[in-house]
Amino acid sequence: MDYNWAKWKGEYRIKIIVVGEPGVGKTSFIKRYVQNKFSHDYKSTIGVDFALKNLINNSNLTIMIQLWDIAGQERFGSMTRVYYQKALGALVCVDLSKKDKLDAADKWIADIRSKVFLPINDNENVSIPIFLMGTKADLPDLISPRNFQAKGNQHNLMGVARTSSLTNTGLNEMMLQMVYKIMDEYSSFADIEERETESDELKVDEEHIQPKTVNSKECCT
Numbered sequence: 001m002d003y004n005w006a007k008w009k010g011e012y013r014i015k016i017i018v019v020g021e022p023g024v025g026k027t028s029f030i031k032r033y034v035q036n037k038f039s040h041d042y043k044s045t046i047g048v049d050f051a052l053k054n055l056i057n058n059s060n061l062t063i064m065i066q067l068w069d070i071a072g073q074e075r076f077g078s079m080t081r082v083y084y085q086k087a088l089g090a091l092v093c094v095d096l097s098k099k100d101k102l103d104a105a106d107k108w109i110a111d112i113r114s115k116v117f118l119p120i121n122d123n124e125n126v127s128i129p130i131f132l133m134g135t136k137a138d139l140p141d142l143i144s145p146r147n148f149q150a151k152g153n154q155h156n157l158m159g160v161a162r163t164s165s166l167t168n169t170g171l172n173e174m175m176l177q178m179v180y181k182i183m184d185e186y187s188s189f190a191d192i193e194e195r196e197t198e199s200d201e202l203k204v205d206e207e208h209i210q211p212k213t214v215n216s217k218e219c220c221t
């Protein structure tokens with residue numbers, strides 16, 4: 001795929017949430033992609049954590065990816081709304097070496113689609129883009145590419161990718177593809193400058209409130 005990043009200028013931040021059953025390799029993916037490290041030790045994640053990576057960083061354009069790891073909450077099969085808040089994309093992870101676990105993707109996709117929306121105009125919300133991420137492609141006896149793609153089609157997902165964090169296969173291409181599509185369709189939600197303008201408006205409101213407080217103090221001493 002060809003990418004033409006030059007069509008955007010400015011500073012963008014994209015929150016992407018990473019979900020899926022315990023042990024599928026979510027934390028390993030984030031570690032590999034952001035720090036280029038891999039470990040075989042299984043440590044379940046405690047607490048919501050996120051990692052930042054600059055995908056593009058030149059004088060005209062900065063695209064920062066914020067990858068949110070799950071908080072051990074994956075045990076409950078769904079996540080809190082806070083975790084999903086302001087996400088612009090989701091990676092639903094399934095372990096390619098567990099043929100009977102492909103359907104676990106269904107409930108994660110349903111959970112995301114019931115909890116997070118992008119208001120594209122005054123009366124229309126859309127669900128965020130979702131990628132189906134197959135993990136551990138280095139192992140034998142994998143879910144077939146055909147069945148895997150069929151799962152993506154069944155849910156009308158933005159894309160599917162077969163990856164391995166152990167061998168660092170497919171991760172960069174998957175992220176480029178996903179972020180490019182998010183920028184193409186939803187860059188206004190990722191634009192940091194637009195977001196700062198929003199918070200400036202909030203500050204103005206606070207200033208309106210402050211003088212009242214001062215007045216009331218003056219009145220009563």
Ligand SMILES: Nc1nc2c(ncn2[C@@H]2O[C@H](COP(=O)(O)OP(=O)(O)O)[C@@H](O)[C@H]2O)c(=O)[nH]1
Pocket residue numbers: 020021022023024025026027028029039040041042043044045135136137138139163164165166167
């Ligand atoms: N063979 C192989 N093992 C992996 C891969 N990614 C993760 N693992 C292993 O799978 C286990 C669970 O990984 P982890 O990232 O903690 O899963 P999480 O619970 O989804 O965060 C660990 O023992 C990892 O070393 C991979 O690409 N290939």
Ligand SMILES: [Mg+2]
Pocket residue numbers: 026027028043044045069070
């Ligand atoms: Mg984890």
